[in-house]
Amino acid sequence: MKKLILSFAALALIVVACQNNNDEAIPNQEAAVDMSDFYVYTSDDVSAKSSADAKNDKCYSMKVLNQQLRDNPGLEQRMFQIEKHTRTLIAAKGAANKGKPGGGTTPPPPTPYVGTVTIPVIINILEDASHIVTQAHINSQIAILNDDFNNSNPNTSSVPAEFAGLVADNDITFVLAGVNRKASSKSAWGTNDSMKSASQGGIDATDASTYLNIWVCEIGGGILGYAQFPGGSAATDGVVIGSDFFGENAAGTVYGHGRTATHEIGHWLNLRHIWGDGRCRQDDFVDDTPGSDGPNYGCPNYPTVNCQSADMTMNYMDYVYDDCMYMFSNGQDDRMRAIFSSGGSRESFVQ
DSSP states (O other): OHHHHHHHHHHHHHHHHHHHHHHHHOTTOOOOOOOTTOOOOOOTTTTOSSTTGGGGOOBOHHHHHHHHHHHOTTHHHHHHHHHHHHHHHHHHHHHHHTOOTTOOOOOOOSSSSOSOEEEEEEEEEEEOTTSOOOHHHHHHHHHHHHHHTTTOOGGGGGOOHHHHTTBOOOOEEEEEEEEEEEEOOOSOOTTSSGGGOGGGTSOOOOOTTTOEEEEEEOOOTTOOEEEOOTTSOGGGOSEEEEGGGSSBOGGGGGGOBSHHHHHHHHHHTTOOOTTTTSSTTOOOSOTTSOOOSSOOOSSOOSOOEETTEEOOTTBTTSOSOGGGOOBOBHHHHHHHHHTTSTTOTTGGGTO
16 A cells, blocks of 8 residues: 555656646746836926926927826726736747757747838828928938838947947838828927827828828927827827928938937837936836936937946937937847737737
8 A cells, every 4th residue: 555655646746747847838838027117107307307408308209198198098008918918028038048958848039029020101291381391301211210220320330339239130121101291381280199180180190000100290399209109099100200300301400310210110119218217216128228317418428327327328219319329229129029929019010
C-alpha cells in the first residue's frame, strides 16, 4: 500500500509538472500589466514650465482630449482598454526577449506588429487667399512624414551618443490618397473640430477606419496643430495642422519644415508628449524616454537636464524647432505598432 501511495504521488507530481510546462507554452498568453499609473486628464497648464511658456503651447492635443473626455464619459474606459492592450503586447515582447533557451515555444514577434504599415492619407484643405496650400506643400509633407517614420531624417546623425542606440525605424509609410479643397473666409477655426464637419462649413472625414484624415486650416491662437488619440469618435478622427505649418512652408519660419504633422501623427498613433504632460513623476508610458518636467523650446543644447537626467529634446514629441527634432525611440515604436496588432485600435489599417 505504501508503494502504491508513493506511486500515485509521483504520478501526481508528473501531471502537475506537465500542466505547468503547458501553461508556459500557451501562445499569446496575456502578461500581467500594471495600470496604476494610467491617466487621461491633464492640467490645463501642464504643458508650461512657466507662465511665459503657457503662451507657447503649440500643440493642443491634450487640451482637446480633456474636452472630449468631459463630453464623452465612455472615452476614458476605451482609452484604458487601448492602453492595457498596448502594455500587454509590450510586456509579452519583453518576456520573449528574456526567453528560456530550449523551451520549445514560439516567441512573440520582436515588435507588437511586424511588417511595413502603409497609411493612406486624405488632405482636407480649408483655404483662404492669405494662406494658400500648394501641391508642393502637400508633396513635401508626405515626403517629410516618410523620412521621419522611416529614420531617414538627415539630422538624426546629430543624436547624442546617450540616445543613439534608441533611435527607431518605425517602418510606416504614408501615401497620398486624395485632396479635398474648400474655400474658407474663416480667420480662425479654433479647436472644437468644426473644420471636420460639412454642416459647420468644414469637410467631413473620409472613412477614418482606413484613411488618416489631415485637416489644413487656420486654427488661430498661435496653435500649430492638434490630433485625436485612438479611441475617439470616427467622425473627428485625424489630425489638424495650421496652414502655415504644413509641409515645407516659408510662412511657418522655424516651424515650417513639416514636423508639426510628425508630432501630431505621433499622438494619433498613441504617443503622449515626451514629458508626460506632468512633472517629473508623470510619465509618457515609454520606458526608454527620460522623465522631464515640461516641454523644451527652441533648439536646446545637449545635455539639457531635468528630473536628474538629460532630456531627449530631439524627440518628435517635444516642442523644439522643426530642425531640432529628429527621432522616435524604440519604446515609442512599440507603442505605435501595438495599435496595428490583432485587437489594436487601428488594426483596420493593416487587415
